[in-house]
Amino acid sequence: MIAGTCLAASGTTPRNKPQGVIVEIGGIPILLRSGDAKFRAMLEQRYAGFLNPSAQPASEFTVYLNPPRTKMPDEDAQVFRNDSVWHIERGDFRAEWDTEAGRGYVRQSANPYAIDTVLRITHSLVLAGKSGFLLHAASAVRDGRAFLFAGASGAGKTTIARLAPEDAKVLTDEVSYVRRQKDGYFAFGTPFAGELAKVGENMRAPIAALYLLAKGPRNRIEPVARSEAARALLSNILFFAEDPEFVEWVFQSACEFVGLVPVYRLTFSPNARVWEMIG
Amino acid sequence: MTSKRYARSPQVAARRLGDEIMIMSAPDSTLFTLNEVAALIWEASDGSLALNEIVERDICPAYDVPADLALQDAELLAEELVAHGILLRCEEPVREALEPK
Numbered sequence: 001m002i003a004g005t006c007l008a009a010s011g012t013t014p015r016n017k018p019q020g021v022i023v024e025i026g027g028i029p030i031l032l033r034s035g036d037a038k039f040r041a042m043l044e045q046r047y048a049g050f051l052n053p054s055a056q057p058a059s060e061f062t063v064y065l066n067p068p069r070t071k072m073p074d075e076d077a078q079v080f081r082n083d084s085v086w087h088i089e090r091g092d093f094r095a096e097w098d099t100e101a102g103r104g105y106v107r108q109s110a111n112p113y114a115i116d117t118v119l120r121i122t123h124s125l126v127l128a129g130k131s132g133f134l135l136h137a138a139s140a141v142r143d144g145r146a147f148l149f150a151g152a153s154g155a156g157k158t159t160i161a162r163l164a165p166e167d168a169k170v171l172t173d174e175v176s177y178v179r180r181q182k183d184g185y186f187a188f189g190t191p192f193a194g195e196l197a198k199v200g201e202n203m204r205a206p207i208a209a210l211y212l213l214a215k216g217p218r219n220r221i222e223p224v225a226r227s228e229a230a231r232a233l234l235s236n237i238l239f240f241a242e243d244p245e246f247v248e249w250v251f252q253s254a255c256e257f258v259g260l261v262p263v264y265r266l267t268f269s270p271n272a273r274v275w276e277m278i279g
Numbered sequence: 280m281t282s283k284r285y286a287r288s289p290q291v292a293a294r295r296l297g298d299e300i301m302i303m304s305a306p307d308s309t310l311f312t313l314n315e316v317a318a319l320i321w322e323a324s325d326g327s328l329a330l331n332e333i334v335e336r337d338i339c340p341a342y343d344v345p346a347d348l349a350l351q352d353a354e355l356l357a358e359e360l361v362a363h364g365i366l367l368r369c370e371e372p373v374r375e376a377l378e379p380k
Contacts, residue, residue: 226296227312234303234310244290244305251292251303258296 018062022055023047023119026177026188027204028126029055032115034063039110046112049202050191058126059102061095061118068109077117079125079240086241088121090114097122120175120192121240128249131180131256134238137210138194139171139187140164142279146187146205148176149266150236151213156268158195160213163272172200175238178207180253185261208279209262216267219274229263230255284369285357286326291365293321302365311365316342317356324366326373330357 020033021043029052034040044051077090084100093114097104108114124134137150138157142165149160161173171177171187174194179186185207189200212224212232224232233254241247268274287293293302300318302311313321316338323333331350338349360366 227299227301230294230296230301231310231312239308242306242308247303247305247308248292251301252294255294255296255301 020060020062021047022052022057023050023191024052024055025050025119025123025190026127026132026179028123029057030119030122031057031060032063033060034065036063036065036110039063039065042110042112043115046116047191047199049199050189057102059097059099059104059122061097061104061106061122063106063108063115065110066107068111077121077240079121079242081241081243081246086125088118088240090117093118097125099125116192120238123177124238124240125246127177127179128246128253131249131253132178133250133253134192135176135178135233136174136236136238137176138173139176139200140168141171141187141201141203141205142168144205145208145279146171147208147278148178148187148210149213150176150210150232152236155213156215156270157213159270160268160274161196163270163275165272165275168275169201169203170196170198171203173198178257180256185257207261209264210257211264211266211278214265214267215269217269218267219269219277220267221277222265222267224263224265226258226263229258233258233263282329282331283354283357284326284329284372285324285361285366286369286373287321287324288365288367295322304363304365306364309363311360311363316352320353320356321360321366324357326367326369329372330354 018033018035020031022029022031032043079088084098086097088095093108095106095118106118127133137148138161139146139148151157158173161170164170171189173196175190175192177188177190186204187207188204189202191199290305291302293300298315300313300321319337323337330353334349334353335346339346361368
């Protein structure tokens, strides 16, 4: 029982839980508790625009702070499941999340990166069961429609977000939040920023197109066949777990997505004129 | 004629996209794309029919190809998919596949 472990380790009781902040991303509120006022203040600053104190949390994490490490690890997080409990581990943190109880804990130092990773992974796991996913993509809303720009590091996600015209609302330059709703796929803003270091707009819009980014001498848009689109999409989905059920969900979501949303290859040179082709 | 039988592995996720089938292996998230002909063989491989029966029923009439040649290619494909763990070789016919649930 992870809750029992948390409570015993912290000396708190259910009546004396640490205060927390509710971070709502993609319509899914998660309560982050911490007994450390400075850490809570950091959370409020980092996730400003995505705080919703009146929301009913879908899940909650209690964060226990350890002394900082001298070196930040750069390895990938390990994510695995035992029954209803997901275990999320990296050199700089360890977390457990019981999906049935709707709560978990994180042991980490007071840096923002560990809790940010836990949030990304938690949302990716939640979304998988809701026909959604997190995607390595910039996204922006123009005229009420969302456009996604996917690619690996260096493909131009931050560049395309930086070049966005004034009438476009940037949802993220790094990790796009894609969720299936009854009337199609929607993109949501996220606080998960890349090089732009700017929190996205907290809004949602139906996805009009997904562009696979490539750099080139001339701006060009070409349609992409569905199987190639599905392969490219899957290669850009944040995929943390090797759990067979999770893999099945994400795979089916990606295939469904490319059946509903047009996918193009966008070759562009880094100037604002590329946006004349978008929308 | 061969009487080898094959069945789709339960450890994969698969979906038809147009003429092709995409398959993802759950243990290592490897992606495979099967072309039109390979997709027919994959879909028919439920452990009940022998590969030569699948070839004679689904491949030869559709593509006007000699049975022995089509079977050679089908066997190569099936064994490659077995090597990747996305098809399983069956020693005996899988009766459940023939019986309505």
